[in-house]
Amino acid sequence: MEYYAEWRLRGDRYDNGYGNGLTLANGESVQEMQKVSETEDVTVFRGKRGHLLRCFHEKTGDVTVCRTEFQNDTDEPATVEMLASFALRGVTADRMHRATSFWSAEGKLLSQNLTELNMEQSWAGHGYRVEHFGQVGSMPVRKWFPFLVLEDSVVGRFLGIQLYCAGSWQMEIVRNGADLHVLGGLVDRDFGAWTKSIAPGETFVTPRAVIAEGTNFEEVCDKLVKAQKPRIAEADRDLPILFNEYCQSWGNPSEETIRKMAERLRGSGVRFFVIDCGWYRQRDGENWFNSAGDWKQSALLFPHGLKATTDVIRANGMIPGIWFEMESCGVDSETYRTEELLVKRDGFPVTVGTRRFLDMRKDSARAHLDERLLGLLKECGFGYLKIDYNETIGVGVDGAESPGEGLRQCVEASKSYIRHLSEEMPELVIENCASGGHRLEPSVMELVSQASFSDAHECAIIPLIAANLHRLIRPEQSQIWAVLRANSDVHRIHYLLTSAMLGRLCLSGEIFEMNEEQWAAVTEGMRFYDKIKHIIRDGFTQVIRTNVKDYSKPEGYQAVLRTLGDEALFLVHTFAGGENPPVSDILADYDVVDSYGSELNAAGRGVAMLLRRK
Secondary structure (H helix, E strand, O other): OEEOOOEEEOOOOOOOOOOOOOOOOOOHHHHOOEEEEEOOOEEEEEOOOOOEEEEEEEEEOOEEEEEEEEEOOOOOOEEEEEEEEEEEEOOOOOEEEEEEEEOOEEEEEEEEEHHHHOOOOOOOOOOOEEEEEEEOOOOOOEEEOOEEEEEEOOOOEEEEEEEOOOOOEEEEEEEOOOOEEEEEEEOOHHHHOOOEEEOOOOEEEOOOEEEEEEOOHHHHHHHHHHOOOOOOOHHHOOOOEEEEOHHHHOOOOOHHHHHHHHHHHOOOOEEEEEEOOOOOOOOOOOOOOOOOOOOOOOOOOOOOOHHHHHHHHHHOOOEEEEEEOOOEEEOOOOHHHOHHHEOEEOOEEOOEOOEEEEOOOOHHHHHHHHHHHHHHHHHHOOOEEEEOOOOOOOOOOOOOOOHHHHHHHHHHHHHHHHHHHHHHOOOOEEEEOEOOEOOOOHHHHOOOOEEEOOOOOOOOOHHHHHHHHHHOOOHHHEEEEEEEOOOOOHHHHHHHHHHHOOOEEEEEEOHHHOOHHHHHHHHHHHHHHHHHHHHHHHOEEEEEEEOOOOOOOOEOEEEEEEEEOOEEEEEEEEOEOOOOOOOHHHHOOEEEEEEEEOOOOOOOOEEEEEEEEO
16 A cells, blocks of 8 residues: 555646546646655656645554645746645455444445445556545535444455545545545645645645544544544543533523522533523524623523623532534524624625624634633633534535635634634643534544534434444543433433433433433433443444434434443443344453443343443
8 A cells, every 4th residue: 555645736637438527536746747756755756847745644553644745836826726635546345434424423434345336446457547536615514424444354454434524525545547546635626626826936735634444333433533632621521521501491491490400400510501592592482592792691581691690500510511602693683783793705795594604714704702612601600611503515615715724724614613622721622512413523532522412312222322422522522412301201301311421411301301210220220321331432343233223213223332441331221123133242251340220121121231341
């Protein structure tokens, strides 16, 4: 396997072989470049017009970190139409694994033989075969995660790749003859309307790509996930439990209801109490979704001000948190009509349904947030910020040399503002949410303490999604909701809390309407969670076994084994027809030290076991 540079200058010829329109790979820019030097960490190429490309492939622990640096050493501006973060040739593989993603169905694994994709070599060894995938817009995890694992089943080797790209991205598997090329990074001109103009003497550096190798799929995923280095605030490092009031108020929080919930949670062990959307509603009948964007305290809901409510939360032993959708604004807000703050395409504000978007590149937009968001956090003593994001900008925006480059700049500006918040309030715990899981991507995950794993908080597939995400983000950052209802029986409570033990435990729902028996089941689960947090944080997810095919009507079971030294956390969930699942082989090497949950003799049951190796 060889690292090389994949790029394209505007005006260069395309390769023949019927690839034009499918891929920009292997055109004149690549064919005419010359290798200048090569070390263990970097390979340097010189383009035929004098441009310099440094392809970094630095070994860091168990992974190789890749990026490409384009330097314009000429006297003329250069317009790049494609510049890959990584490019590999001489790859051997016969199978590929990708993580699909739609709203409330994040991370479902799609495994295919390359022959199923018609990717075998043609009879004459000529003609491009291309599998080109990715996503366009400001939700990087939409349809696909920026993730790929290639398998060589003959020798039992796996090659995993994860892109650190928070906007539009792409990956390609390309064959034109016997050799298999794999490349990816930012979208190109064809796929995502991206070009970049680089002036004489200037340099442009791509986002990172991280590559791992191993002898099995879960090993490679674990290496990729552990390569992510998040900024986790001090107050969140021991994986405390949090409570979010959304599934009680449904966007209509109030001083009175928050006081009741805070008093119910006093002494429970919950550390963070998060006030979700709608706290800014100014008038009766307003919709929380459409009125977001101005971020003014609601005298209607909080007659004594939010500071009085955060004081109540702290008086009951918890750290207050609040929801913002800082980059967007709803149709009923003043911000929606303040066009100088907004991103535009072709001169018009980008409008998706009832949403518009702040142009985070602008000083005026950042000043608006410093006043309305950062100012409120400091004034009211919030220690937790949930950043939501409920639409995508799409292919691109004005203000740069191409729509795709404009989008890239906006996305990077959003990330820069998150860093700004952390610098202003180093103790602040920040949650990454985008309609649940549309931003579960490493470069964003490294800026935050936690992330919403999904919006699938009321359905049966919670543990399936939560387990999927073990392959893609650190479980210690994966916030999973257990939504408690007054009519929930003990088995439902067990199912929800054991599902949440696949990551970070977040409670929500009708907690002050539950009876003592129900609440006892919840508190028992919280105590068990405290015993297994270290395995969630530091363990290795060795087994994810499931026979569930249809997420809309799940049937069967799921078993997950996460190990840490001689200890292990074993979680099993049943769906229709999945009672008494076959998991005895997994348990054969362990003794059960402790457990929480229900017997697996019916659908909708869950159990968590703390194990020790025999």
